[in-house]
Amino acid sequence: MPSHDVLIIGAGLAGQRAALAAAQAGASVSIVSKVHPVRSHSVAAAGGINAALNPEDSWESHAFDTVKGSDYLGDQDAIEIMCREAPDELLWLEHAGVTFHRDETGHLGTRAFGGASAARTYYVADITGHALLHVLYEQLMKHHATVDRYEEWFTTDLLQDDDGRCFGAICRNLRDGRVEVFNAKSTILASGGAGQAYEPTTNGLIVTGDGMAQAFRIGAKLMDMEMVQYHPTCLAGNGILITEGARGEGAWLLNAKGERFMERYAPNKLELASRDVVSRAEQTEINEGRGFPDRTVALDVTKVPRRRTLEALREIVNIGRDFAGVDITREPIHIRPGNHYMMGGVKTDSDGRTTVPGLYAAGEVACVSVHGGNRLGANSLLDTLIFGRRAGEHAASRAGEMTMPSTPTSRVADVERSIAAIIGREPGGRRLGAIKRELGATMNQHVAVFRDGAGLAKAHEVVRRLKVQAPKAAIDDRGSVFNQDVIAAIELGYLLDVAEAIVVAAQERKESRGAQFRTDFPQRNDADWLKHIDISVNGAEAPRVSYSPVTITRWQPEERTY
Numbered sequence: 001m002p003s004h005d006v007l008i009i010g011a012g013l014a015g016q017r018a019a020l021a022a023a024q025a026g027a028s029v030s031i032v033s034k035v036h037p038v039r040s041h042s043v044a045a046a047g048g049i050n051a052a053l054n055p056e057d058s059w060e061s062h063a064f065d066t067v068k069g070s071d072y073l074g075d076q077d078a079i080e081i082m083c084r085e086a087p088d089e090l091l092w093l094e095h096a097g098v099t100f101h102r103d104e105t106g107h108l109g110t111r112a113f114g115g116a117s118a119a120r121t122y123y124v125a126d127i128t129g130h131a132l133l134h135v136l137y138e139q140l141m142k143h144h145a146t147v148d149r150y151e152e153w154f155t156t157d158l159l160q161d162d163d164g165r166c167f168g169a170i171c172r173n174l175r176d177g178r179v180e181v182f183n184a185k186s187t188i189l190a191s192g193g194a195g196q197a198y199e200p201t202t203n204g205l206i207v208t209g210d211g212m213a214q215a216f217r218i219g220a221k222l223m224d225m226e227m228v229q230y231h232p233t234c235l236a237g238n239g240i241l242i243t244e245g246a247r248g249e250g251a252w253l254l255n256a257k258g259e260r261f262m263e264r265y266a267p268n269k270l271e272l273a274s275r276d277v278v279s280r281a282e283q284t285e286i287n288e289g290r291g292f293p294d295r296t297v298a299l300d301v302t303k304v305p306r307r308r309t310l311e312a313l314r315e316i317v318n319i320g321r322d323f324a325g326v327d328i329t330r331e332p333i334h335i336r337p338g339n340h341y342m343m344g345g346v347k348t349d350s351d352g353r354t355t356v357p358g359l360y361a362a363g364e365v366a367c368v369s370v371h372g373g374n375r376l377g378a379n380s381l382l383d384t385l386i387f388g389r390r391a392g393e394h395a396a397s398r399a400g401e402m403t404m405p406s407t408p409t410s411r412v413a414d415v416e417r418s419i420a421a422i423i424g425r426e427p428g429g430r431r432l433g434a435i436k437r438e439l440g441a442t443m444n445q446h447v448a449v450f451r452d453g454a455g456l457a458k459a460h461e462v463v464r465r466l467k468v469q470a471p472k473a474a475i476d477d478r479g480s481v482f483n484q485d486v487i488a489a490i491e492l493g494y495l496l497d498v499a500e501a502i503v504v505a506a507q508e509r510k511e512s513r514g515a516q517f518r519t520d521f522p523q524r525n526d527a528d529w530l531k532h533i534d535i536s537v538n539g540a541e542a543p544r545v546s547y548s549p550v551t552i553t554r555w556q557p558e559e560r561t562y
């Protein structure tokens with residue numbers, strides 16, 4: 001049985017950063033990932049990472065932009081930590097080997113991003129996540145004596161003792177189907193977001209909300225779940241992302257009449273207003289008949305000098321050509337808002353501690369809450385690294401004060417039985433894929449850029465029905481080697497739990513703030529709703545709702561304009 005001071009579930013940027021920090025603090029570490037670590041979804045991050053590193057910029061300015069971007073729902077103590085620690089983290093990355101773009105003077109160069117009052121986004125062309133993830137993985141190799149990597153192992157459940165403390169997890173080796181207990185003094189969830197609850201989404205097939213559901217099931221609170229980001233520039237149909245870096249480099253948004261419509265919605269920041277504002281503007285243009293017949297508007301990258309596009313945005317040149325048949329250096333490309341990011345997640349403090357003792361969370365699975373109602377572009381990579389590191393350090397220090405918990409292995413038999421039951425399901429029920437597609441389409445229709453009470457009630461009804469159908473959905477593969485059918489069946493259960501938490505929170509918040517725009521409650525209402533919505537498990541019933549205060553340090557809520 002693997003037994004370590006710190007178990008980390010997830011090997012994207014948050015998980016790898018946590019592993020490095022815990023190992024450097026002297027802990028023994030296991031890091032588990034259902035895919036090879038460098039295939040974690042962080043690899044898809046394109047546009048860059050924020051830090052107020054230039055002498056004329058300041059962490060206070062970065063923090064204020066983040067607070068304003070969050071529509072004042074972000075916790076300002078955590079935002080201050082993130083923005084204050086950002087410059088050192090960026091330099092650490094650079095020294096570790098990330099080849100950030102340099103300008104003609106040889107200094108680290110920046111690009112502008114949405115909602116920011118200074119150009120403070122550092123980048124590696126439009127493959128920043130790829131560059132970061134590979135460098136972190138190299139660094140992790142150096143710690144092979146204390147960090148054990150379990151690549152292509154799938155965590156099914158978190159373990160909890162009689163006092164409610166988390167002491168590890170159960171994982172299945174995807175190569176041969178073996179199930180094992182992973183014993184740990186501290187456990188860190190770093191298992192990413194839940195974009196696959198929507199269709200289409202910018203998120204890959206592996207982003208299925210596993211950690212959010214696993215934590216929720218053992219009693220951890222989820223927070224800000226109603227805040228689901230729709231990114232303004234996604235390809236119609238398949239949802240593939242065109243990075244905000246394109247607008248940062250100077251691309252325009254145009255409606256079907258050729259109007260630069262952002263002049264009407266955000267006269268100062270135009271295309272570089274925050275994402276919730278730009279997505280709503282686009283959707284309004286489309287809904288009011290000023291979009292194209294395929295319900296899109298256009299992103300005009302020809303405003304960027306062609307040479308610059310080929311140098312700094314080469315990946316989206318390929319995406320435009322391969323997935324839309326468009327040469328973006330020569331003609332506008334049709335885009336629309338698409339599901340992209342979870343601002344909500346497992347509620348944590350700024351050291352990554354969740355409401356379950358011994359369980360930490362960091363990265364997109366977590367909600368610290370630094371993004372509140374709306375995340376600024378390029379603040380997520382920063383969040384994964386700052387709070388991944390802090391969680392790793394805290395988890396290691398907690399482990400240093402404990403003896404190794406003894407773990408009953410009987411839970412292995414429980415998990416083996418439940419997997420056997422999935423394999424043994426009678427044929428004839430609905431297909432897993434059909435259930436997942438209905439979930440994604442429902443969420444994209446009713447829990448998207450604009451929402452209302454009737455649509456949310458409908459979505460909740462569908463999710464409850466799918467929760468009854470999913471446990472009966474038969475699978476085809478009955479083997480034990482790389483059985484992705486079994487994994488897809490388990491993941492569907494996680495997605496349905498997460499989707500229900502999103503819908504319940506969106507029903508609860510009767511106002512419009514950040515990514516939650518209720519057409520039946522179109523105003524922000526600080527008097528009643530300047531608070532977090534916490535969601536917790538409630539047996540077989542719909543999740544329970546409670547509230548927690550928003551931490552305000554120095555920026556009082558005010559009207560938000562761009």
Ligand SMILES: Cc1cc2nc3c(=O)[nH]c(=O)nc-3n(C[C@H](O)[C@H](O)[C@H](O)COP(=O)(O)OP(=O)(O)OC[C@H]3O[C@@H](n4cnc5c(N)ncnc54)[C@H](O)[C@@H]3O)c2cc1C
Nearest residue numbers: 010011012014034042046047048155192363364378380381
């Ligand atoms: C297309 C795209 C572009 C983006 N661009 C940017 C950008 O430019 N700047 C920015 O700041 N943000 C960007 N983001 C957001 C950002 O990339 C993500 O929020 C961030 O990388 C998430 O990192 P993470 O470490 O939390 O999770 P991930 O990188 O998703 O890693 C999750 C890990 O958990 C593992 N895992 C999950 N479930 C299990 C399980 N059951 N058992 C075992 N392992 C499990 C996975 O294998 C993986 O290793 C972008 C997102 C997308 C989709």
